[in-house]
Amino acid sequence: MPGKILDRYEQVPVTKADLDWAELITLDLSEYDQPGGKESLVKQLEHAVKHVGFFYVKNFNISQEEVDRQFALGREFYSLPLEEKLEYHNADDLIRGEYNGYRPAGHRILGNGIRDNVQVYNIPKFDGFHERQQPPVISKHIAEVEQFSRKCHTEVVEKLLRLFAILLELPDEDQLVKDHQYDVKGEDHLRYMHYAARSAEENKQVGELYSPGHTDLGTVTLLFRQPVAALQILNSEGEWKWVRPQDGTITINTCDALTALTGGLIKSSVHRVHAPPADQAHVDRLGVLYFARPNNHVVLDPLQNSALLGRLGLTQNVFTELGQHLTTEEWVKVRQSQQQRRNKDVKVSREGKYTYGPKDLDIIPGLKAQIYN
Numbered sequence: 096m097p098g099k100i101l102d103r104y105e106q107v108p109v110t111k112a113d114l115d116w117a118e119l120i121t122l123d124l125s126e127y128d129q130p131g132g133k134e135s136l137v138k139q140l141e142h143a144v145k146h147v148g149f150f151y152v153k154n155f156n157i158s159q160e161e162v163d164r165q166f167a168l169g170r171e172f173y174s175l176p177l178e179e180k181l182e183y184h185n186a187d188d189l190i191r192g193e194y195n196g197y198r199p200a201g202h203r204i205l206g207n208g209i210r211d212n213v214q215v216y217n218i219p220k221f222d223g224f225h226e227r228q229q230p231p232v233i234s235k236h237i238a239e240v241e242q243f244s245r246k247c248h249t250e251v252v253e254k255l256l257r258l259f260a261i262l263l264e265l266p267d268e269d270q271l272v273k274d275h276q277y278d279v280k281g282e283d284h285l286r287y288m289h290y291a292a293r294s295a296e297e298n299k300q301v302g303e304l305y306s307p308g309h310t311d312l313g314t315v316t317l318l319f320r321q322p323v324a325a326l327q328i329l330n331s332e333g334e335w336k337w338v339r340p341q342d343g344t345i346t347i348n349t350c351d352a353l354t355a356l357t358g359g360l361i362k363s364s365v366h367r368v369h370a371p372p373a374d375q376a377h378v379d380r381l382g383v384l385y386f387a388r389p390n391n392h393v394v395l396d397p398l399q400n401s402a403l404l405g406r407l408g409l410t411q412n413v414f415t416e417l418g419q420h421l422t423t424e425e426w427v428k429v430r431q432s433q434q435q436r437r438n439k440d441v442k443v444s445r446e447g448k449y450t451y452g453p454k455d456l457d458i459i460p461g462l463k464a465q466i467y468n
Contacts (some may be wrong), residue, residue: 101236104167109322109340112372117328117336119143121344125154127254133268137261144262144349146331148364151344156250157243159343162319164236165243165383169287171232172216173381183216183230189435192428195219195227195284200291202435205307206443207300212291220244220283244285247317247385248277251345255315263357264402271356275314279390282427283313290325290368290380298370302447305380306368308335308467311350312430313388318346323380324372329365329467337369351430352389352423358397358409365467391424417461433458 120143126132143150172180183197195217201210218233219225221241229237256271265271275281290305298304308329318326326338326346338346348364370376389395397410404410414421421429438455449468456463 101164101167101171104163104170106166106322107375107378110324110372110375112324112374114324114337114339114372115334116339117147117149117330119147119150119338119346121151121153121341123154124152124156124251124254133258133261137258140258141262144259144361146362147328148349148362149328149338149366150347151341152251152255152347153341153344155345157246161243161246162383164239165285165287165319166321166381168233168236168240169216169289169381169383172230172287173214173289175230175232179230180214180216183228190432192430192432192435194431194435195225198435200289202437204438204441205301205304206441206449209297209301212293212305214289214291216287217284218244218286220248220277220281220285222278222280224280240285244385245277247285248275248283248387251317251347252315252385252387255347259353259357259361263360263398263404265398266400270398270400274389274393275387276390280392281390282388282423284386286382286384286386288382288384290382292377292379293370295376298376300443302443302449302468303370304367304447304468305370307449308365308367309464310354310363310365311348311386312352312427312434313350313386314353315387316348316350317385317387318348319383320344320346321380321382323375323378325368325370325380327367327369329367335367335369338366352395352426355395355412355414355426356389356398357401358404358407358412360404360407360409367468388427389423391422391427393423395421395423395426413462417459419459429458430464433464 122136180197198215200212200214203211205211253272257268260268260271320340322340327335349361351363353361354363440452442450447468449466
């Protein structure tokens with residue numbers, strides 16, 4: 096049966112506010128298969144991943160029409176009645192660190208009694224290990240969703256992994272690709288993410304933030320261009336800068352698992368979601384993201400055969416210093432369990448500093464999550 100015809104997705108206008116935008120490099124992936132292209136891209140990439148962990152890519156072989164179709168599917172899902180969406184929510188999954196399916200807004204207290212304003216719908220990668228019932232609006236288009244998910248992986252993630260391998264001077268430029276195979280069990284997922292606009296008074300009570308400063312737990316995150324200004328990054332000078340929505344690009348950030356594998360060489364980017372500027376404050380924010388992670392069996396120790404890490408003496412990470420040798424699956428489950436833990440007494444000062452309860456940030460013994468505000 097053919098899928099329902101989706102109405103075209105129209106993005107809202109970009110902000111006219113004069114914001115303090117971050118200066119980020121843009122990797123042109125059309126250079127990737129050119130002679131010397133990978134080496135040229137690595138030189139451009141090196142500073143970004145060592146210092147801020149954010150950059151753009153363009154010419155990534157996924158059309159704007161394909162991207163817009165995913166935004167349209169996200170729009171259709173979030174337009175469903177809440178009771179229908181809740182059929183795909185399991186609170187016990189979140190306690191266990193499982194984070195596929197639907198998570199409603201208000202699951203956690205953001206601070207000062209104000210609940211979070213974000214809905215999440217995660218679609219696990221199609222590796223044969225994550226069979227799930229999908230709502231009809233998604234299931235009718237599931238072949239298209241799978242194709243998009245796989246293209247995120249092959250056209251963007253795998254190319255970046257080869258660039259990282261060259262940077263790290265690994266003996267095989269496919270080494271990281273082999274640890275991130277799409278059809279091997281892993282916790283990668285496609286996400287439709289919906290932030291509801293909030294009142295000015297509520298925003299004030301939580302330091303004007305939708306989400307406080309944090310890092311992502313995987314290898315890289317792909318954020319497809321959407322125009323509601325909200326994403327901010329913490330640069331190497333300790334300043335929060337807005338991330339500009341650039342036409343025809345994906346915003347990429349590097350994450351915790353990649354930092355662990357590189358002994359801290361590649362920075363896990365610190366970012367937060369700020370309330371939008373005044374001319375967009377009334378607009379709900381819909382995002383399409385892809386989260387890439389190493390395969391579940393991969394041990395997150397620093398890579399022993401990286402000539403670069405060896406020269407720099409980067410042989411330990413935050414896990415190994417605690418005597419831990421976590422697999423990706425173990426790390427994902429304990430980190431997601433912490434992230435989704437229901438907190439009760441988060442306080443936010445007038446300056447926007449977040450103070451958590453004694454157990455809210457515990458991940459494993461000796462390791463706490465960091466909140467950057």
